[in-house]
Amino acid sequence: MERRKKSLWKKIAATVVIVSVILIAATYAGFSLFFEDHYYYHTKINGDDYSYKTPVEAEAIMYQEFQKYSLEIQGREGMYDTILPAEIDMEYIFDDSLINIKREQSPLLWILGFFKEYSYDIPQLVEYNEEILDEKIDGLTFFKTENIRAPSDAYLTYSSEGKCYIVVDSSPGTDIVKEKTAQVIKEAINRMEFSVDLDEKDCYRYAEVNADDKTLNELAVQANKYISANIIYNWNGSDVVVDGDVISGWIVITKDSATLDEEKIREFVTEQAELYDTYGKNRIFHTTDGREIELKSGAYGWKTDKEAEIETLTAAVKNGETQSREPAYSYTAAAPGQQDIGNSxxxxxxxxxxxxxxxxxxxxxxxxxxxxxxxxxxxxxxxxxxxxxxxxxxxxxxxxxxxxxxxxxxxxxxxxxxxxxxxxxxxxxxxxxxxxxxxxxxxxxxxxxxxxxxxxxxxxxxxx
Structure with a gap:
């Protein structure tokens, strides 16, 4: 009896194993049949998941996505525009890539899809009317005259608040290179990209001189040396201050130099001389017998030695000096001011x-x-x-x-x-x-x- 029981259990176990193997084989075979025309699990095409999809289904999904397609074009200063497929007679073209992917995946090895990822990049082929696209590009907002502003170089400017020259950074502007932009847009459409940034793609022109320009900063140092000068004049009894606010009007800054305009300094000295000199001017005088008369100028009064003062002032500014002094005079009077005769x-x-x-x-x-x-x-x-x-x-x-x-x-x-x-x-x-x-x-x-x-x-x- 014991032997019979053991033999029976062995038969049952063998039958179960055989049946299980048959079932597993049948199931695997059934899945293999399924994967004859379906992609493995973990199949990604152009980054999107197409697990268990047929090439036909994948094509339909891709076509649906194409129907939603538009290219957003971003530019500087928040400008943007879009291109839609219908505007350029654009069509999506399918080749044999989806079928070839399926051919690469053996139906018998479908089980591998559960253990690793299968990623494929296939070309997205589109056709469009080239002439219509060129016209569309011509009409984009980036090329409208009112939206184009040339870039400006960094430059020096005088700050009266800080009494110094500061570097004003360059402005990129919105001057765009049309040929490069058209190329970038067409490449984005051919790859069916949904957006493209024209600034990132270097489609714009740039300023030649930026705030970190070595020469520009050297010029700032030179100009600031000039305006560091501070000369306080006693010009025939009147205070005349020459500081950065005044000197900045004398500085000429070019691409590679910061110099003093000596003609401007001459104008300044001449103006002060005309204002404060008394030499050669008539005067009102009160006589001892009580009359008020106008005296002819004669050879008397304060007279600025303009040539000497121009030379002295120019040197002081170039050296950034601080001084309190009188101007150079070729003639002086007894008393300061317009009433220069005094009381003796x-x-x-x-x-x-x-x-x-x-x-x-x-x-x-x-x-x-x-x-x-x-x-x-x-x-x-x-x-x-x-x-x-x-x-x-x-x-x-x-x-x-x-x-x-x-x-x-x-x-x-x-x-x-x-x-x-x-x-x-x-x-x-x-x-x-x-x-x-x-x-x-x-x-x-x-x-x-x-x-x-x-x-x-x-x-x-x-x-x-």
Whole structure:
């Protein structure tokens, strides 16, 4: 009985194994039949999953995707446009690639699809009307005149807030290269890409000079050296400041140099001289007898030595110097400002033949005198002058005369004040017929007093 039981179980087990093998073989064979025209599990074509799909089904799916296709074209500054297949008569063309993939996958080896991935890249073939596409490209928003702006190079500009030159970065603009753009778009359509970025594809023109340009930054250093200069003038009593705001107007920046426009500096110095110089200008003067008169200019006043000052100022700016000073003068006056005569001067009233010496607004001496002989045309000229120099025991020489004097004080060429010991009287109408050659003849004692108080440049005011 035991033997019979064991034999029975062996038969049953063998039968089960045989049946199982048959079932498994039949099942595997059935799947093999399925995979005769279906793709393995884990089959990807052009990145998309086509597991268990037939080539026909894959073609249908691809065609459906094609129906949804459009190319979005992105550009600079948020510009974009699209191209649809219908706009260019575009059609999707299928070749034998999907069938060939299936041929590569043996139906008997379908089980391998559960253990590894099968990836395929096949060409996506399209056809379109080339002429229509070219017309479409021509009309894209990127090529409209109002949307095209040329790139601009980085440049230097002066910042009045920071009082320095700064580098302004280049602007890429929107100037697009048409030929390159058309090529990029066609390549994207041929590959059925859904988007393309024209900037990433280098379809735009770029600026030649950017903010990191070595030469540009060297020019900034040079220009900033110039504007670091700070010169505070005392220009005939008025403050004139030359700082970065002023100097920036004198700097000329080119592609490879930062220089000072010396003509601009000349204009600046000339302008200040015209504004503050008093030399050669008429003045309002209040006479001792209470009149307000306009004095002729004469050879007196503040006069800027423009050539010397232009040279000095240019050098100071080039070196970036800080200074507080007066400009160079070729002539100076007794007092700063437009009223440059001050309160110490010799007042010569030619009409009344009377002189006053003022020192610090106080009359030190007043005196009658004899001026130039009017009858012979030697009238003493009116005007404002500065004492040229003074000398003791001088000999005055002229045509037909040689006269020694004790106190000689010239103020207008060969015209000056001096003692005239040969005269017995002064003042009145003597000058009309018996005047001097143009000098102011004074009594000895008064000439001595005047001589002691005045000095080179001391104002001498003559008027009628």
């Amino acid at each position: 001067y010799v007042e010569i009233d030619l009409s009344n033949q009377h002189l006053y010496l003022y020192v610090e607004s106080a009359i030190i001496v007043e005196s009658d005198f004899v001026s130039g002989n009017a009858s012979r045309g030697w009238n003493t000229p009116a005007g404002v002058y500065g004492l040229t120099y003074k000398a003791r025991n001088a000999v005055l020489r002229g045509e037909g005369y040689e006269t020694p004097v004790n106190y000689w004080m010239p103020f207008n060429g060969n015209i000056g004040m001096h003692d005239a010991t040969w005269r017995g009287s002064f003042g009145g109408q003597i000058y009309e017929t018996n005047g001097s050659h143009g000098c102011i003849n004074l009594p000895l004692e008064n000439a001595k007093i005047i001589y002691e108080y005045i000095y080179t440049g001391f104002p001498v005011v003559c008027y009628y």
